Amino acid sequence: MSAITKFEDLEIGDDLPGESPDVSMPRVTAFCHAAKHVFERFIDHEAAQREGFAAAIVPGIMSQGLLASMIHRWAPGCEILEIDTVFRGSLLVDSDITMTGAVTDTDDDALIAELDLAIVAEDGRTGVIGTARVQFEQ
Amino acid sequence: MDDDNTMPELAAVRDQWVGVEFDWTTFEMSAENMVAWAKACGETDPRFIDPSHHDFQAHPGFTTHCMSGRVFPKEFPQIGGGFGIDGGKRVEVHAPIRSGDTLTATTTIADIFEKTGRSGTMIFIVQRMEFRNEAKDLVSTVDWKMIKKAE
Structure with missing residues (x-):
């Protein structure tokens, strides 16, 4: 489905366009500096392995931000009222991850859509699940 | 699933x-960090990456990086094992956060509960930070779910 510009174009069950966001080491390192979360497990593969991870991991709060950006691209001009993410497993830096979303409910009076969200790791594990409430323009 | 047989100790x-x-x-909101955060998250909407945009504001989850000075209150009892893992974050956006805002965050324990699943019984401690701007307007609420294994 292409970008949504009007609430009236929404239907429950609509899928957001899936995306494969950039979680390369330079991108994750840039995030960590912006977030002031410069920890080795996020920016150094070997250090992360010493902590028991397969490789450096994407910060959970970055994965939430990636999902928010996907929502903004799907519905330009919308406002995210709430986004709730559960970190179920590690997403590895320099891997291929996939984000998905779907409309699960709508409030036609308030012009609010509810979404289910997920990020799947390269090996098929679900790393993040979540929900969001999105306000469309009046 | 939710466990109705909550331990008396946990209830107390x-x-x-x-x-x-x-x-x-308190936290200072800088345009530089707001833009860097949004761009690293792959944001393309100018509201979040262009400081000259008339509605420039922080990305919805920007306050999730703001950590309180303490994880738990003084004299909070040791419940569950270890330090705990980050189970996730819920962010509620009440109003836009603008560049130059000084936000004051108040931290509370919002909930304590347990769930039992395949991994056994886990204790969830929800730390809530509420962020207000200089006008005392509530702009953001962040719930951090910390998960600990029941001992």
Whole structure:
């Protein structure tokens, strides 16, 4: 489905366009500096392995931000009222991850859509699940 | 699934500590960090990456990086094993956060509960930070779910 510009174009069950966001080491390192979360497990593969991870991991709060950006691209001009993410497993830096979303409910009076969200790791594990409430323009 | 047979000890901890404020911290919101955060998250909407945009504001989850000075209140009891893992974050956006805002965050324990699943019984401690701007307007609420294994 292409970008949504009007609430009236929404239907429950609509899928957001899936995306494969950039979680390369330079991108994750840039995030960590912006977030002031410069920890080795996020920016150094070997250090992360010493902590028991397969490789450096994407910060959970970055994965939430990636999902928010996907929502903004799907519905330009919308406002995210709430986004709730559960970190179920590690997403590895320099891997291929996939984000998905779907409309699960709508409030036609308030012009609010509810979404289910997920990020799947390269090996098929679900790393993040979540929900969001999105306000469309009046 | 939710476990209705809550341990008495946990119920007592909940009764004593849920709702108790235990930390107050201020945070400066800079355009540079707001833009860097949004761009690193792959944002393309100019509201979040262009400081000259008339509606320039922080990305919805920007306050999730703001940590309170303490994880738990002083004298909060040790419940569950270890330090705990980050189970996730819920962000509620009440109003835009603007560049130059100084936000004051108040931290509380919002909830304490347990769930039992394949991994056994886990204890969830929800730390809530409420962020207000200089006008005292509530702009953001962040719930951090910390998960600990029941001992």
